[in-house]
Amino acid sequence: MGRPAYNPNMVDFSAEGLTDELDAWLATDGLVLAASERAARALTTSYHQRRRDAGLTAWAAPRIVYWQQFLRQCWQERTHDARLVLSALQEQTLWASLVGAERQLATALEGPRARMGKLAMEAHALLCAYATEQLAAPLRAGWQADQASFSRWLEQFDARCANEQLLSSARLPLELLRLLEAENAAPRPPLLLVGFDRLQPTQRRLLTAWGQWHEAAAGPRAASVHFYEAEDEATELAACARWCRERLNANPEARLMVIAQNLERRRGVIERGFLRHCGGGFEFSLGVPLSQTTLVRGVQRLLRWLRQPMDEHEVDWLISTGQTASSNAESAALALRMKRLRRRDRERARWTLDDFVRERCDTPAPEDWVKRLLAARALLNEQSAKQTPLAWSELVPRLLAAAGWPGARPFSSSEYQNHRGLLQALETAAALGFDGQRIDWFSYLSILNRVLHETLFAAESAGAPILIAGPTETAGLAADGIWFLGATEEGWPATAPPHPLLPIAVLREAQMPHALPKLDWALGEAITRRLLSSSPEVHFSYARQKDGVEARASRLVTQQASAPQPLPAQWHVATDAKPLTVLFEDRSRIPFPPQNATGGSSLLTNQSQCPFKAFTTVRLDARGWQPAEAGLTAKQRGTLLHAVLHSVWSGAPHGIRTQEELLAITDHRAFAAKHVERVFADHLPPASQQMPRRYLELEQKRLARLVAEWLDLDATRAPFTVVDVESDSLPKIGTLALKMKLDRIDRLKDDSLLIVDYKSGEVSPKSWDLPRPEDAQLPLYASFGVPPDEVLGGLVFAKVRTGQCEFAGRVGDARETLLPSLSAAKDIAKHPLTAEMLMDWRDAITKLARDFVEGRAEVDPRQYPQTCAYCELHALCRIGENRALLEEDSDAEEIDA
Numbered sequence: 001m002g003r004p005a006y007n008p009n010m011v012d013f014s015a016e017g018l019t020d021e022l023d024a025w026l027a028t029d030g031l032v033l034a035a036s037e038r039a040a041r042a043l044t045t046s047y048h049q050r051r052r053d054a055g056l057t058a059w060a061a062p063r064i065v066y067w068q069q070f071l072r073q074c075w076q077e078r079t080h081d082a083r084l085v086l087s088a089l090q091e092q093t094l095w096a097s098l099v100g101a102e103r104q105l106a107t108a109l110e111g112p113r114a115r116m117g118k119l120a121m122e123a124h125a126l127l128c129a130y131a132t133e134q135l136a137a138p139l140r141a142g143w144q145a146d147q148a149s150f151s152r153w154l155e156q157f158d159a160r161c162a163n164e165q166l167l168s169s170a171r172l173p174l175e176l177l178r179l180l181e182a183e184n185a186a187p188r189p190p191l192l193l194v195g196f197d198r199l200q201p202t203q204r205r206l207l208t209a210w211g212q213w214h215e216a217a218a219g220p221r222a223a224s225v226h227f228y229e230a231e232d233e234a235t236e237l238a239a240c241a242r243w244c245r246e247r248l249n250a251n252p253e254a255r256l257m258v259i260a261q262n263l264e265r266r267r268g269v270i271e272r273g274f275l276r277h278c279g280g281g282f283e284f285s286l287g288v289p290l291s292q293t294t295l296v297r298g299v300q301r302l303l304r305w306l307r308q309p310m311d312e313h314e315v316d317w318l319i320s321t322g323q324t325a326s327s328n329a330e331s332a333a334l335a336l337r338m339k340r341l342r343r344r345d346r347e348r349a350r351w352t353l354d355d356f357v358r359e360r361c362d363t364p365a366p367e368d369w370v371k372r373l374l375a376a377r378a379l380l381n382e383q384s385a386k387q388t389p390l391a392w393s394e395l396v397p398r399l400l401a402a403a404g405w406p407g408a409r410p411f412s413s414s415e416y417q418n419h420r421g422l423l424q425a426l427e428t429a430a431a432l433g434f435d436g437q438r439i440d441w442f443s444y445l446s447i448l449n450r451v452l453h454e455t456l457f458a459a460e461s462a463g464a465p466i467l468i469a470g471p472t473e474t475a476g477l478a479a480d481g482i483w484f485l486g487a488t489e490e491g492w493p494a495t496a497p498p499h500p501l502l503p504i505a506v507l508r509e510a511q512m513p514h515a516l517p518k519l520d521w522a523l524g525e526a527i528t529r530r531l532l533s534s535s536p537e538v539h540f541s542y543a544r545q546k547d548g549v550e551a552r553a554s555r556l557v558t559q560q561a562s563a564p565q566p567l568p569a570q571w572h573v574a575t576d577a578k579p580l581t582v583l584f585e586d587r588s589r590i591p592f593p594p595q596n597a598t599g600g601s602s603l604l605t606n607q608s609q610c611p612f613k614a615f616t617t618v619r620l621d622a623r624g625w626q627p628a629e630a631g632l633t634a635k636q637r638g639t640l641l642h643a644v645l646h647s648v649w650s651g652a653p654h655g656i657r658t659q660e661e662l663l664a665i666t667d668h669r670a671f672a673a674k675h676v677e678r679v680f681a682d683h684l685p686p687a688s689q690q691m692p693r694r695y696l697e698l699e700q701k702r703l704a705r706l707v708a709e710w711l712d713l714d715a716t717r718a719p720f721t722v723v724d725v726e727s728d729s730l731p732k733i734g735t736l737a738l739k740m741k742l743d744r745i746d747r748l749k750d751d752s753l754l755i756v757d758y759k760s761g762e763v764s765p766k767s768w769d770l771p772r773p774e775d776a777q778l779p780l781y782a783s784f785g786v787p788p789d790e791v792l793g794g795l796v797f798a799k800v801r802t803g804q805c806e807f808a809g810r811v812g813d814a815r816e817t818l819l820p821s822l823s824a825a826k827d828i829a830k831h832p833l834t835a836e837m838l839m840d841w842r843d844a845i846t847k848l849a850r851d852f853v854e855g856r857a858e859v860d861p862r863q864y865p866q867t868c869a870y871c872e873l874h875a876l877c878r879i880g881e882n883r884a885l886l887e888e889d890s891d892a893e894e895i896d897a
């Protein structure tokens with residue numbers, strides 16, 4: 001008989017009359033038994049389609065069931081057994097609790113315990129399917145190490161199931177077998193098996209006990225079979241996607257299957273490849289964990305936040321989804337609050353709900369939102385500390401409703417399905433309390449999270465013409481064309497290590513999967529043959545290069561199909577093809593109106609680094625996002641250092657102004673410590689309230705040491721006086737006035753001025769080099785900030801770094817006016833400040849200001865990719881998409897040079 005198409009629109013390619021055999025079988029009271037739910041669904045759909053095509057308006061439902069459904073139905077029909085048949089998650093939980101009861105270090109945490117529980121459940125299922133005699137404990141007496149542990153858990157599992165009236169679904173075939181053997185030999189409907197790549201020994205025994213059965217005959221071998229070799233995986237995927245597009249263009253009704261292994265891992269790559277080379281029209285057989293969908297992830301975070309602090313980026317994400325906001329205005333107000341908190345230096349690494357609501361800021365959280373969230377929290381707090389999972393599951397929808405979830409936006413179709421999945425997951429989590437245990441809220445959340453992680457969500461089939469599936473998932477399905485990706489020697493037939501909880505002798509004796517290479521080969525061969533008879537056209541392919549390693553063609557496919565051939569030219573796409581982005585040079589310019597610009601000197605620095613950066617930061621107020629840290633951030637530490645040095649040099653009553661005063665201080669460390677203490681009392685950021693006191697004390701000591709080290713250097717300088725600290729100035733360049741603040745201005749012994757900029761990181765005066773300075777602050781002040789009656793003696797970075805305090809910059813005569821001990825070989829001594837330099841800077845600064853005012857805003861990084869590495873505007877400028885073109889430009893420049 002013919003295989004059902006996975007989609008009812010598929011044209012049945014099978015030999016004439018084979019489909020009729022299915023109909024004849026069903027007409028004579030036979031039962032069709034499919035290997036999987038998907039295959040049973042496809043068989044049923046195609047059966048109905050044939051009736052409709054024949055013009056019928058009513059017909060009997062076909063008797064088509066899948067294996068698990070068959071077992072359950074037959075068992076329930078034959079017994080009034082009160083035992084609860086465990087779901088997969090219930091059984092895994094039971095195994096995990098047995099594993100955890102041994103209190104081994106390796107399974108002390110929930111994650112490893114759940115994983116070991118799953119392994120134990122799989123080992124038990126293998127014994128039930130292949131080696132039932134080993135279920136008797138005495139036969140396992142000689143098992144060693146991990147296998148002995150499993151044997152012990154299995155005994156406990158059997159005892160728990162007996163005491164608590166539970167039944168593993170892996171035991172269902174054995175229970176049914178017992179019932180069938182004890183039953184009077186009443187005639188049972190004959191079975192026609194579809195899509196079984198491999199029959200396990202227990203399945204065979206059960207089918208034999210049932211009576212008459214046979215497997216559906218394979219369809220005819222495909223008329224067109226090819227095996228291709230591609231250079232790499234990207235080329236292979238592109239060829240497959242192009243083949244799909246070509247087939248669908250020729251016949252829009254065609255139904256195609258793409259087979260790929262490790263779909264869970266490769267799903268993103270395949271999706272991108274198909275979107276690029278085929279367009280749409282495809283769907284995956286395998287879903288994604290429900291916990292990865294936006295709607296459900298929002299629920300998980302919201303439920304957690306009611307009791308636990310949440311990372312700042314998670315709070316931010318939750319707000320951005322709008323799942324807790326009753327309107328767009330409320331959503332925008334929450335986002336604005338988050339932004340303001342950050343701009344006011346009130347970011348935190350973790351936020352409790354209370355902190356987020358109460359933190360002072362000029363943009364409070366919307367009142368209604370606060371009421372709802374606190375009401376939900378109050379509802380949770382009213383509950384007893386420990387409840388059954390059922391009671392917690394019933395509470396969750398009430399908590400969500402109280403919090404106003406899912407917000408103002410109606411569900412999309414896929415969100416609606418996510419929601420249904422969530423409700424089912426709540427039921428599953430409730431059912432995990434089958435043993436009557438009472439647990440606290442966090443234990444319940446961890447169970448719910450596990451259920452959401454284990455539940456795969458696949459949006460309902462939209463009847464897409466291309467199905468992308470794993471090799472075993474296609475059992476019982478047919479298509480107009482099949483393409484099998486990844487047919488390498490290592491990849492196909494698929495191999496895996498033998499099960500670690502079962503002795504290798506038992507595995508081999510029972511011929512369990514992966515016990516011997518020949519077993520993997522036999523299964524791979526069966527699947528390959530099945531694929532070859534599931535479509536008139538079958539293509540296999542493999543990539544010669546995989547993860548940078550040379551790969552060989554699958555021997556199995558070579559044997560079953562042919563030796564690999566190069567990809568046909570029409571499907572071959574060069575993987576270094578140019579991006580789809582089309583560059584469009586926007587020459588329009590919107591002049592900046594005459595006014596003070598925000599951003600100070602950084603405006604010109606940005607204009608020099610990349611005109612687009614200046615435009616977006618100053619005119620669109622776009623800013624990057626500095627994640628909060630558990631301790632002080634680098635920026636906060638820098639601010640504290642500036643504040644301490646400002647306090648030191650701000651004159652009476654606490655500070656000093658001249659080098660003479662500095663020399664009179666005998667203990668620079670104690671002097672610095674006092675200023676640090678004062679600054680820490682007044683200038684610590686609000687987030688420091690959450691930081692440990694000891695950490696702040698250590699920070700204080702570190703800073704005092706560092707400032708003292710700098711004062712030691714200042715003490716060795718040529719005589720100087722501090723003229724001003726943190727001085728405001730408003731240099732004007734044409735119509736552009738820039739507010740700027742200078743760290744410090746000294747008067748040197750020759751009466752000239754020295755501009756000082758404190759830096760705690762690595763900096764160099766090379767950053768002032770023309771034509772595009774990397775940092776324009778000091779050149780700007782040197783060109784436009786010095787009063788006309790003053791002389792500029794130099795501009796320097798004061799590099800305040802532990803063990804490496806020094807000056808770097810340009811000074812008229814550095815050894816004479818700045819630091820007599822300076823080596824003549826030092827850059828600052830070798831390259832003095834000159835009048836030409838000042839004139840060049842003036843011209844460059846004037847040009848940058850003019851470009852900004854004229855609205856020059858092109859995406860033009862000063863040095864790609866270095867300039868972009870620390871810029872946070874990638875999402876706006878889309879530099880990533882244009883990267884290849886920029887690289888091409890720089891290659892061309894190198895060649896020209």
Ligand code: SF4
Binds near residue numbers: 861871877
């Ligand atoms: S990421 Fe690069 S190209 Fe984009 S704005 Fe920043 S500097 Fe310019």
